[in-house]
Amino acid sequence: MTSSAPGAAVVRRAVVAGHGDYAAGMISAVQQISGKGDTFRAVSSRDLSAVAIEELLRATVGAHEAQVIFTDLPAGSCTIAARRIARDLTGVIVVTGVNLSVLLSWALGSDNGVAACEHALERGRGAMAVLPAIVQTEGGDAH
Numbered sequence: 001m002t003s004s005a006p007g008a009a010v011v012r013r014a015v016v017a018g019h020g021d022y023a024a025g026m027i028s029a030v031q032q033i034s035g036k037g038d039t040f041r042a043v044s045s046r047d048l049s050a051v052a053i054e055e056l057l058r059a060t061v062g063a064h065e066a067q068v069i070f071t072d073l074p075a076g077s078c079t080i081a082a083r084r085i086a087r088d089l090t091g092v093i094v095v096t097g098v099n100l101s102v103l104l105s106w107a108l109g110s111d112n113g114v115a116a117c118e119h120a121l122e123r124g125r126g127a128m129a130v131l132p133a134i135v136q137t138e139g140g141d142a143h
Contacts, residue, residue, distance in 0.1 A: 013039060016103065017044075017069060018072030020046055033104060036107035041063075041064045054084055058081075067112045070098040099124045103120075105120035106120035
């Protein structure tokens with residue numbers, strides 16, 4: 001959703017959905033790091049049927065006027081529900097396999113579209129790394 005006033009800021013709203021406390025935890029971390037946690041609404045699939053997840057997600061997207069649904073697992077129940085919603089609601093984008101870097105990048109961006117989601121996803125991929133094990137020597141030095 002964009003404002004009709006020239007030069008007005010883009011209103012950015014999204015839903016984060018996943019298993020257990022994933023969504024609430026991710027939003028809490030975004031808030032602590034950037035102060036942009038209010039950009040998101042959390043949905044948990046805990047103890048919900050597939051139908052109930054879709055109903056809750058659909059209601060949350062509508063109430064928050066969200067343009068993007070971020071989910072935890074590509075084949076998870078939240079993603080399946082989100083894809084159904086995106087099929088029904090023009091302009092809703094689903095991004096799955098989300099990590100904290102993705103959410104931070106998107107929250108701090110200035111656009112709502114597919115390009116902004118793709119940029120955030122690239123930032124999330126780039127943030128992932130395998131760090132080598134640190135070997136302690138007998139003298140306590142790390143190598």
